[in-house]
Amino acid sequence: MPVLVFTDGKIYAGGYDLSGDHNEVAVGIDVEEKEFTRMGAEGKSRRAGLGEISVNGGGYVNAGTDLQDEVHFNDLGVYQRIMTLAAIGNVGDRAVTFRGVELEYVPFDAAVGDQHGFSVGAMSTGLFLPSGVVLHDTAAAETVSGSETGQQEGALSATENAYASLHVVAASGTSPTLDVDVESDDNGGFSTPTTRFSFAQATGITSEWSTAIAGPITDDWWRVAWAIGGGTPSFTFIVTFGIK
Secondary structure, eight states, rough: OOOOOOSEEEEEEEEEGGGEEEEEEEEEEEEEEEOOOOOTSSSSEEEEEEEEEEEEEEEOOSSSTTSSSHHHHHHHTTTTTEEESSSSSTTOOEEEEEEEEEEEEOOOOOOTTTTTTTEEEEEEEEEEEEEEEEESSSSOOOOOOOOOHHHHHHOBOOOEEEEEEEEEEEEEEEEEEEEEEEESSTTTTTTEEEEEEEEBBBBSSSEEEOOOOEEOOOOOOOEEEEEEEEEEEEEEEEEEEEEE
């Protein structure tokens, strides 16, 4: 694996891209320790309990409507906010996606003479995808209907589910509409795609966590397809996907 210099990480919370406001972020994936040592044991016995994700980050304050300071302030304590973090965030890159709650926001984190900084902390609430994949990225705005290059993420067994998340971080136009589907197929050319999940129609910035797509599914290729309507519409959005 090549050495990765962390220069352009992606941080999405709900319908907002907060990447450019942060200069550091740390993601921790942990499971609880559950001891079950019995009489006669030669040492302590432990099992893994429930898991969780913790996120801590910080950067420079960007104040204004729908900007970093307002978003973090309004998100404080909001239950199951959809969050996605990725080292790069291009299609095919790995991503961590979860529903969480922001538990701490420090809007003043600087010494005299320093740039006005902030720090923030969040935790997962419920299911999380520690190793998902980006199916569509925010590298460019979409203005017409289309589909993304497929990713071979594997089939689903009878005990597995697939999940997807959508962050729409920018929208413009006259009555713009965006309909996003997650499709699967048994080949990378998607000659016979099957729609597995459809997100609710977006008309502005928004986010959504999919309901479970239950296995078994023998298709092992996955992609995003979208339909755009309205007058001179434009949407910037990211979709992540994972099997668990």
